[in-house]
Amino acid sequence: MENDGDPRGVQPAPGYILVVDDDAAIREALTLVLEDEGYTVRSAANGRDALQLLRAGEVQPHVILLDLMMPVMSGWDFRAEQQRDPTLAAIPVVVLSADRSLQTKAAMVQAQGYLAKPVDISVLIDMVSRYCS
């Protein structure tokens, strides 16, 4: 293998991803994995920060990876706000949670997809790539 490694690691960003999770370690792990895949990643610790980030930014993410249980503003409330905001409503959301009935809850917030924690790296990359092609 070459020093530069896999060509994906150095290719220009194929997409922009917003990670919303209250756990800093998870935010960092997700960011590292996705950046390693060449994505541009921004992260927020709760729903309120995520909304601020989205409304301040010029570029909209291709997908939002959203945790449900968060302080300040939960994933539920964030999703409701996002859907009420016409400029943000179209952004696809993948719920990422350790919740036991994740499938049901993802449907309740009308998410486009869901990933159970702990998530397998290949499953994660596969899911994200669907929204960034």
Place this chain on the structure above:
Amino acid sequence: MLHSLVASLRSGHPGIALRYAAAVAAALLTLLLSELLRPIILPNPFLLFFAAIAISAWYGGIGPGLLTTGLTVVAASYFFQPPFYAIKLDLLDIVRLMAFSLVAVLISSLSETRRRDAQAAHTQREQLQVMLASIGDAVIATDATGQITFINPVAAQLTGWSPTEAQGQPISAVFRIINAETRQPVESPVSNVQRAGVIVGLANHTLLLARDGTERLIDDSVAPIRDAQGTLIGVVMVFRDITARDYAEAERTRLVADTQAARDTAEQAARQITRLQRVTAALGAATTPDQVADVVVQDGLAALEADAGAIFLLADEGRTWEVLSFRGYPPELVAGYVRTSVDAPSPLRDALETQAMLVVETSEELRERWPQLAELQACSGDAAIAAVPLLLDKQILGMLYATFRAPRRFSADDKALLEGLARQGAQALERARLYEAERAARMAAEAALQTREHFLSVAAHELKTPLTSLLLQTQLLQRRALRSTTLIEQDRRGLQVVADQARRLDQMIAALLDVSRLDLGQLSLTRGPVDLCTLTRRVAAELQPTSASHTLNCLGPEEGLIADGDELRLEQVLQHLFQNAIKYSPDGGGVDIEVTPHDGVVCVTVADQGIGIPEEALPQLFERFYRAPNADPRQISGIGIGLYVVREIVHLHGGSVTAARRPDSGSIFTVYLPQWTSAPEVEAPTQAQTR
């Protein structure tokens, strides 16, 4: 003729012919006598004939009298009127004859009246005689001195004296009476009447002693007989034998009393039964010791008609009394009993010592036996008490105490009722205690379950959070290691171990969560067609890399055996079974996995060559947290939930799972799952077309 004459004379009722014949005879006899005495009677020839007329009229009545008168007129005119032996009447003679006739007619009619009166009196007397002889009551009449003048056949029979013998005897000799109870002679009612002169009745229970000694209970009344001037001329006594009547009356009275008593007893028994039934029903509904005690004291003591009562329980390991419930006592009195020592002298202590029912029937006995309690007793006004131990399996739980304001004799029924009440009460108390204990235990268990569920839920979530980043970072490192040349082989293997262990941790957490969900019935299935051939092969292929020393052999068809199930859950089942086969075969070897169709079900068998299952472990193998004794925890890790989850998920599918020892070595697990059948509305037209 002579006979009838004699009979007629005797009877006093002569026939008509006889009466006229007598008239003629009297006339003829007088004529003959007058002829003989002719010189003496000549100046007044009718003199003797007055006597003949009087006799005829007295004996025969007015007709014969007139006949004698007519004959006299003819005879006197012919024989004794000049010109003698011929009839020649001048005016004076006619006047004389008419005067005679008038006097004669007068004599005749007077005699007739007299005759009729005598005849009527005779008839009356006859009737009276017959009447007195034929009535059912006994009659004795005496004269003024008390001598018997008449005794009728009934009286003769009752006294044992014949009328002839009794006649003229003093009444006291024939009519002997005594008092039935004292057997003392009773004063003759006759002397009473003689003295008082009014009607007198006998006192009750008078016995008549007959001549032969027979005793008869009689009832009588005695009346004075007076003459026209009101002078006492005798007494008449009427009496009757009432022995039979008295006996019948006594019998009737006794029967009425017996019936009443029986009815009272039956009614009381019915009342008691009703009350006891009410007590039993109420006890059945009582769920706490307090409720039980209230029922026994309120309803149970009412059944006994007790004025007050209480249930005492042994407290402080049998050292003191505790009042569980009471009724009818002043609260301050009860307060005095709370936490009193069982050794304090009282009926409770005595009943506790003897372990038997204690009853006291009078207040005197109460004072005598427990003088210390005299004050209390005076205050509560107890006259009778009962203390009955509440016994359960020869152990005294407490005491049922009942008090009565009036002295009371405790019948066998009362005691049986007390015993029954105490027995029912003791059983209900124990039942209520057990029920309370059971309820407390159940609540504690439910609370523990909730706590565990909450803990597992939080723990799983909290464990999964670091695991998420751990797994992601490890996998990222592995991916980067593939691209890097700086990592040596040992580092790569090290990374692989970290990744594997993180996954294992994840599976354990998932299994724990599943157990929690199964316990709470929260695990639900999303069913659909699941191809078990492809599923077993996929799961086996995923697991194969985890162990180099085992070979997972998938036998049977590559696809096409479809079960009706939840694919994710069935994948979990297969993972547990395959992982177990690997785990319990520490020396490695082959694991044969085969899917076969079987009469409406699809079977998956997993056979390993591992340590096997001891016979005694088979029945409990699928129980939660159970681990077979031959699995050394230091060699083979696990917490005993895998097979439990397998069984529960398979059961949720309506299937079953079995475990068996293989004859040589190892184990074989078989899962039976319902075969997928297409929906009936789709199937029906197909069948119709086929036909």
